[in-house]
Every structure is written in structure tokens, then in C-alpha cells.
Amino acid sequence: MPVPAPIWRRLAAAVYDGLLLLGIWMAALMFDTIVRDLLDVERSWPALRAYLFLIGLAFFGWFWTHGGQTLGMRAWRLQLRRADGSPPRWLDAALRYALMLVCWSVVLTPALLRLPVLARLPHAQAITFVALSISALSLLWMRLDARRRGPQDRLSGTEVVVLPAS
Template sequence: MPRRFHDAEELLPPATLLKRALAIIYDGLISIAVLLVATWAYTMVGGWITGWDRFEEMAEAGQLSGDPGLTFVLFLVLYVFFAYFWTRIGQTLGMQVWRIRIENLDGTSVSWSQALRRYVTAAAIFFIALLAGYYVGPITLLITLPAMIALFMPINGLSLTDRLSNSVVVQVPKETK
């Protein structure tokens, strides 16, 4: 059941690009820690299942490089991490710091499927930028960077991830005491 953050009639202002960017940076740092822990757990389970001696031989031979299982697990862990916060309270830790929230247009929390659409869209944009920098080169990446930023930049208050997930990122008002 979706959580109601405010009345449907109450419209909160859309979050600014600066606040979105700062929250992305903050959450990116937290994501690195989450990915490190998930990689450690994956390695421990892999070593236990395979046997530590065999696992060490595989690692030294380079057979564990580019493991698609690890890639899938890390992608899934990050989705669960972000979707949990987005569906529960509408805010990741970085979003809480910068007082912005993801919600539906009627002021309710987003669903897991909306969170999945938002996550996959953001991941696709990130990987396109990463691949462009790797294959095309850093100079060309600097030229295409404004186009990538435009995908996240809100137009009429909605970014591409907002449109595809049918949600909006709003500024949360300060609580009065």
C-alpha cells in the first residue's frame, strides 16, 4: 500500500538540478560502500562454494575477471538499496540531506515497478556516458556531456527518469516546530 506524504491537492515545487546533482554525488559515495560489502559477500560465498584453494587458483589465473554473476548481483543489490528507500520514505540518504523526495503526482510513494523503471533508466544513462568516455575519448565525452546532463535536467520539473517512471522529484519543505 502506497504511503501518502501529503494531500493530493498540495503541490510541492520540483527539485532543482543542483539539489538533484548533490544528492546523486552523496548517494554515489554510499553506493560505493554498499557495492564493496556486496562484493565481499559474493567473494566469500564463491570461495566457500568453490573451495578456497580452487578459488585462489581461479583468481590468480584471471578467471574471475569480468564475472557476469557478480555484475548481476551488484546491479540487483543497488536496485534493492535504492528501491527500498524510494518505496518506503521516498528518499535515499543523500536525498534526505538535500531535502528532496521522489513521489507520485498525487503525493504517494512510488511502487517497486516505478522504482525499477527509474533505476534502469538512470543506470542506462550512466553506462552510456561511461562507454562514451571509454570508446570515444575524454574530449568527445566533454562535448557530449551537456546532452547527458540534459537527460537528468528537469524540463518543466520532470527529468527523463521522472517521465519514464511516472513520478516526480520534489523539494521537501522544512518542518516547523
Template sequence: MNHLKDQIRHSSNNPVAGLTRRLAAMIYDSFLLFSIWIALGAFIISPIRFSIYGLPEGNDSWSGFPFIIQILLTCLIVVTLAGYYFICWRKQGQSLGMKAWRLKLQSTNGELASPKQCIQRSIIAPFCLGFLGLGYLWCLISSSRGCLHDQITDTEVILIAKEK
């Protein structure tokens, strides 16, 4: 654990992560998140559907749900996404994809991101990706090489040196 804290404290020696590594880590994380969402559908959403509304008719499995339930289930999926990143970032500053690509999220002061920063990132980052990725492309023109949501939340994603 001390090794992890040393890497966080001496982050000024670590470069800010580039766009390619960030996107690769997101793709890696998406495989895990899709698996979680499949399990969520199999063990929570489908049993609710079958117990309340019976077997679906036709190809549209959402058609049997009232609109309010559709919204609640969509919120459940979004909360699952945000919760995954929040837990990973607060625990050690890395999601599974970030570990694989040797990336770490931290506050600009070198400490792990605060709960407030993690929540802000969870809200802002999807919008940065959603608007044609402009928030992520921001790192190509920014002097700090940080994405837009990094700068808004006062965080940075750094590249960790390989362990020998």
C-alpha cells in the same frame, strides 16, 4: 507518520528539486552504496572466489572467475543498487542522500511511487546518467523541471520545506 503523509498530499506547494540537489544526493548515496559493495565483496564474492578457485594470482582478482560468474556477480552488484533505491523509495520516498538534501520521490499524483514506477526508474535512470548525463540535463530545458526519467515514469522529485 501523518506528517509524512501530509507532506506527500500537499506536494503541489513544494517545488521540483533542481539538478544540483539531485546530484549532491546521488554523491551522498554513492558513499553508502560503495560501502555496501565493499561488504558484498568481503562477505560474498571473496569467499566464493577463495573456496572455489583458491587465492588469486597476480593483480587481477577477476581473472580466476569464469566469464559467466563475472556476469552473475556484476548482476548482483546492479541488483544491490536497484534494490537499495527500490526499498527506500517504496518505504518513504527518500534514500539517505535524498533525506540529507530534503528531497522526496513521489508519483505526479502526490502519492508514493508505485512498485512499477520504482522499477522503471531503477532501469531508466542509469541510462539517463550514462549518456553524458543528458537525461539529468533535461531538467534544465523541461517546462516541468523534471529529468527525463521523471517524465517517462510519471514521477517527480520534490524539495521538502525545512521543519521548524
């Protein structure tokens, strides 16, 4: 039976994949800017957000549905699979990716609210407290769960396991 991935290993793979995703998003933004300038088209922020979401979904979805491993997960010998052990489907990957973005948004909110321009918001301290509380409860939930599933795993019916050393 596969061993559930420890939280520290999942975070290490997430940092690796996050840096890759940032690079892909930067290339996608450069492409978007060049195309818009050539066609003399105004930027639409909702369209840009949807475009970046789809780029990230294509990145994670392809890797997760083709072997269950992103590049960061390969480096740490982790694999995403469905609860029954089968590979994730595109719908599983899309749901997990969307939920993963929500989870990381909550985790990163306190750091973002430390920026001077955002720290002046009326409820910045309360939002920071709520985000830190949700993050701590999620980590505790993962720690207490026998299969170390995070919120995105539970809600998408997936789990991350450690692959044996080859």
C-alpha cells in the same frame, strides 16, 4: 503544491547516494568473494553484474517505496513521488533505477574515456562527443521542464520535490 527539486540539489543528493551505493557494492563484492572462495566457485561476470544490479535496486527501491527518500535525499530534503503525488511502487522504483543507471553511464562516459587504457579506443572522441551532447540536452530538458524532471523521471512517471523545512 510541492516545489520541484533544483538540479544542483538533486546532484548533491546523487553524489551522497552514489558514495553510499559504492560502499554497499564493495561490501557485496567482499561477501561474493568470500562465498566463492569457500565454495571454490569460478566468478561469472554476468551473474556478478546481475547481483550488483539487484543490490542497488534493493537499496534504492526500498528507500523510494518507503517514504520516497534515500539517505542523500533526506540530507537535502528531497522526496521522490509519482506524478499524482502518491509514493512510488516497486515497479516505478525498478524502472527509475534502471534508467538512472543508463543516465549516469552516459554522464560518466567522457570521464572514463579519459583513462589511458580507454582513450586509445578507435572511436573514443566520437563517443565522448555524443555522451556530452546527450548529457547537455538532458540537463537543458530538465531546466526547461516546469517540474525539473530528468529522463528517468519522465519515463518512470515520477518526480523529485523539495520538502518544506521542519
